[in-house]
Amino acid sequence: MKPMLIAASLGLMAATPAFGQANDLAVEGPSRFDAVPTEAVSPFGGLSLTPTRLVLEPGDSRGEVTLYNSGGETVTYRVEDVELEALSQGGYAPLEEGADAPDWSASRYLRYAPRQVTLGPGERQVVRVISRAPRDLEAGEFRSHLRFSSIPTVAPVDELEDETTTEESTSVEVRVGLEYRITIPVILRTGEGVMGTEIQSARVEAQPDSDGTRVLVTLNRTGDWADHGVVRVYDAAGEEIGLLRGVSVLAPLQTRIVSVPVTVTGAVPARVVFETDENNAELIAAADIG
Template identity: 30%
Template structure:
């Protein structure tokens, strides 16, 4: 099964149909607020391209005990998804793998969470609410706990998905086999219990010389300390000597999850037309998402000759 794991970015306000469907399903009145909210239109294949999730990460803090997640089918066909909790660990480049068994320092939230329903059928243009409940034992140690809510696409047994309809008829003495990739997506569900805090610094900022015809890529290491994860946007700006700062690159939704102490990130730079990355200051900032307040978490810079 092919699965996609995301730290999600905000959608743009350009898709009026998407905003209208989500607004109607969630009974939201402020379209302007909705346009800046975190939801996603998933990448190919088509069945996932039509799945919308809102919000795209769930965080339980303080006395919060319940949350909900909205699923919307923006496609033209009915789809079915099976829902379950999984435990993932992030490596130093941001990739996820199954955390089986847990390693020292890893704290997962699956035993603390209950959710319903566990399977959803989404008709075109319709939505479904997933309700998540948190139950914390009295002796739960202070810290952050994380698991991922996984949505696996269930293949249709009829029509275009039918093996009988698609498979080539085998010849005499042959066996016909059809392989069909199933897809899934997961979002983090985070539980913070007690006093949690984290700090982050940006280290090893480097702008290697790009290969011919390739864009410039800024490399950096995010170093995290504390008992909770960090999550935000990386924004690169360039200030030429005697000029004004201009944004030249952005990466949204960059996380460093516990217990990881660091993450290596690479940010492709796309300077505005006519801007040459030379004789000036290249600055990289790491901020909380705008919907979380936009607080500056860390910043660093290098001088370009």
């Protein structure tokens, strides 16, 4: 008797309904690549993405995300939009099941393609994102996320070599692949807005499970759009003793608390600053640590 093949999947999300496809969403098929960019996010499973966040500025209606298969097997990936609530303590949380799209959601204005792609080892695919936001929208910032998920596969079961196997010795073999996901924010800015962030307060807090300390920094968004940058902690001599990258106060939040570990043993935090990204560092806000 031949073995029985059982198909199974782990934690698959239902695909969202397809948007109407426009001519400007036409995309080319997979292509080869030499190496995954160093700035790409690539946590596991050969699934890599760049950029790690996509920002569409006013008048800039197009964006691209490149998906890489750096693994050794052919994989099918699904692309879907999801809404995640930004938390004041950092990170995101899914909305309640069945909840309406929030006011800050960008997905109503976005179209993207392809929504599913199969990539062989060493292949990449560009996913195009198009904004359809009305030109008369007032200054503001909308946000949704794009989730890239590998579709789990069931490996084929080889034929039994011993054709004399009896029914009493029937065996079942199941090989289920894992699902890998990466979710990135897509930020849509509208109108003639401005950025602005201030440091409301900063204080030192001991970490009870270690000998280290951390600095809790409360940031307030004062502009229509969120700054995106790094928080640095300095001692009294001006030496950097802590750093946290990728910080922003995203809508609908007006206030966010970030925790910056002090990486130098015995150092005493004295000052904290919030700057733009490394490539064009510009001071946004600074404060003494109380």
